[in-house]
Amino acid sequence: MHARTSEAGAAGPLFCDVAIVGAGLAGLALARRLHLAGRQVRVLEARERIGGRLLTRVSTATSQPLDLGAAWFWPATEPGVVALLAELGLASAPQHDPGDALWLDDPERAPERHDAAPGQVHQGARRIEGGSARLAQTLADALPPQALCLTAAVCEVHRAEGGGVLLQLADGQRLHVAQLVLALPPRLAAERIRFVPALPDAVADALAAVPTWMATQAKAASAFGRPFWREAGHSGNAFVRHPQAVLGEVFDAGTGPQGALAGFVALDAQQRQDFRRGLPLLVHSQLGQLYGAEAQDGELHLQDWAEEPWTCAQADLGGPAEPPHADARLRQPWWGGRLFFAGTETALHGAGHMEGALDSAQRVSHQLLQPDGxxxxxxxxxxxxxxxxxxxxxxxxxxxxxxxxxxxxxxxxxxxxxxxxxxxxxxxxxxxxxxxxxxxxxxxxxxxxxxxxxxxxxxxxxxxxxxxxxxxxxxxxxxxxxxxxxxxxxxxxxxxxxxxxxxxxxxxxxxxxxxxxxxxxxxxxxxxxxxxxxxxxxxxxxx
Incomplete structure (x- = not known):
């Protein structure tokens, strides 16, 4: 990136047609749409990786993918994901649900077994074969090599006097673009980016008010050579509701002949910090209480989203986790059609899910590629x-x-x-x-x-x-x-x-x-x- 600008209010040559801040699902899906429409696009990602909250790690012991971020989609109500997977040629598999579910509300007693009809717990959810991050990678592969810029953190955006938007990056670079899309959690945009001139108070307040989905959550996944719990008639679904719970919800996360159990950590962000060194042992212990000694020997992976500075805003740490519901102002262009907001939190449909990310990408692409005729x-x-x-x-x-x-x-x-x-x-x-x-x-x-x-x-x-x-x-x-x-x-x-x-x-x-x-x-x-x-x-x- 070698764009040059002169003084603060003046802009040099355009760096690209559209800059997208954030290489999560929304940013990558939008970039692909714009690229296919002939627009020159750059995606600026602060992390060293793409995908945002799509994060898949591969077990070194079993080679199976383990989703530690977004994992599920529901075909009956989320047609955007279904259509995109079909378009990209990516397969999906049903979430494993057959078998009984376990319920543990007393740490001193064995879990209770509850019969559950197949599909009852996850209501027809499916997972992307190879892991959710495969979707992000496939979208990125459809872009020109120069379109994706990693470790490119944007700290200021200026409405340029001569048109377009000037971007100030943390490494000192300045880029001049015709239009800018912020495809990152609204609260991060509010906390991390300085707007010149300042956004209207109502828009700034709307950005700060939207909770970031998953921001304070943590997930654990343990990989095994085989799904031994299925042999005992267990679905892998378990719900732990006593005050000492480490994993509040457990589910079968295996693929193929291998096995994996995953779950959401019940401890809040501060408690996870307090028990940081002993957390793996606590997770193994609870899995053993649910499924026996064999469940304590898996290859454990932990992901604490509250420790991700490009996911979790300070405002997210200060309040309870809530479903995102964005103000309509965040679905409108600003700065005379130069500034747009995307990301799953801004979606009208499926906010917080992969569907919401795609909904926002479709909305902004329509706004940028206005109908002809x-x-x-x-x-x-x-x-x-x-x-x-x-x-x-x-x-x-x-x-x-x-x-x-x-x-x-x-x-x-x-x-x-x-x-x-x-x-x-x-x-x-x-x-x-x-x-x-x-x-x-x-x-x-x-x-x-x-x-x-x-x-x-x-x-x-x-x-x-x-x-x-x-x-x-x-x-x-x-x-x-x-x-x-x-x-x-x-x-x-x-x-x-x-x-x-x-x-x-x-x-x-x-x-x-x-x-x-x-x-x-x-x-x-x-x-x-x-x-x-x-x-x-x-x-x-x-x-």
Whole structure:
């Protein structure tokens, strides 16, 4: 990297079109999308490795991969991961669940055995074969060699007077880029990066308020030559609920003929520091209490995410672990379309999961690669922009039945004759279809926001004046989508042996209605929030 800048307010030649800070799943997925679209991209990663919270270590004893970060995805509700794995040619395997689960609530007694139906504990979760980090590596391999820059910590970002963004790196380098995406946990952006000029107070507060998923967690994994617990009828699932618990939850993490047990450490970050030297012995001891002496002889790997400075913010250490729920302001461009926020914590769907990382990458890619066509180019004022949005929605509405059929086939192929989802398959496929259309509608909205924000007035009591006319474009669509879907079900031979899908009863129809209502509510709130945030951003630019 050899970009040069002159004085603080002036910029030299552009280093690239888009710089992405963070080589986790969101940053790498976004970089691949932009690269395939012809954009010149650089990914700046502070660590010496890629993947972020995708971390897979390989056992030296058994050569099997051990996921110490994100591990699971759920095909029924996370279509983004399923689609990306298929696109990249990566296989997955079901989380091992068959067998009884153990429950230990008294450290002086043997664990209790509880029967559990296959799939009951992890609800159809799957894992990527070869480990989750394989997904990150495959995405990175799709980029040009010069696109990925490790040990490149960004400490300041400046809105350049002549356009673009100036980046100040910790090693003294300064880079000038056209657009910047911060694909790292919001709290880390708030704590580690200085913004010049300062972000609006509401945006800074929104960054600081979002908990970082997994930031204060620790995982342990112990590798064995064979899964001996399965021979005794155990699933590998165990729940330890007494005050002295070291692992609060244990599960089978093995692949192939080898065996592995993994779990989440029950001790908080301070306790893990206090017991640091003895923690491996404590983990081995608890595994032995659950599964016998043989469980104490595995090759142990520990990962404490609270010790990862590029994952855990100081604010995360000061409060309880909470699911992330980002303000809509973090899903909007700032600095006149030069600054964007990505990462799983900012996602509208699947926040905290791999699905959320991909959701955020898709959102930002849509914002950076705004839709082409005269329908948008002609939107020179707010009425024209509303008309363009409504016209685009008509096309999205027409695609709904095709989306439903594809989601339905995918869900059927991912289960044993659909038995796991009987009574809920149609509802899930319909919700996935609706969310897909709504997501594409939000991408269209993002392309029109500069016009809408500049001319449409200001929100009143939390509602933007254009929210009702834009939402009206979907009037009656949910019911027509249901009618099309159920008509398809009635004609489908593949669903004839699933009566709840082939001929849904009143309760099945109510489940469908609830699923679509939830998707609609989330979309309506998000559309209004993006309009309000865009109006706020427009006011910031004028200030």
């Amino acid at each position: 005269t329908v948008f180019a002609a939107a020179v004022d707010a009425p024209a922009a509303v008309a363009a949005f409504c016209q685009a929605v008509q096309g999205l509405r027409a695609q709904g039945p095709d989306h439903y059929r594809r989601h339905l086939v995918r869900m059927l192929s991912g289960t044993a004759a659909g038995a796991e989802l009987q009574g809920g398959l149609s509802a899930r496929a319909l919700r996935a279809s609706a969310e897909q259309c709504y997501g594409e509608a939000l991408a269209c909205l993002d392309a029109l926001l500069p016009v809408l924000a500049a001319e449409a007035g200001v929100p009143a009591q939390g509602r933007h004046p254009l929210t009702p006319p834009l939402l009206a474009a979907f009037s009656g669509w949910s019911q027509s989508l249901v009618d099309e879907a159920l008509g398809f079900n009635a004609r489908s031979c593949a669903l004839s042996n699933l009566p709840h899908e082939h001929r849904p009863d009143d309760e099945d129809r109510r489940a469908i209605a609830r699923a679509l209502a939830a998707a609609w509510q989330a979309f309506a709130l998000e559309l209004n929030a993006r309009l309000c945030a865009a109006a706020e951003a427009a006011g910031e630019c004028l200030a």
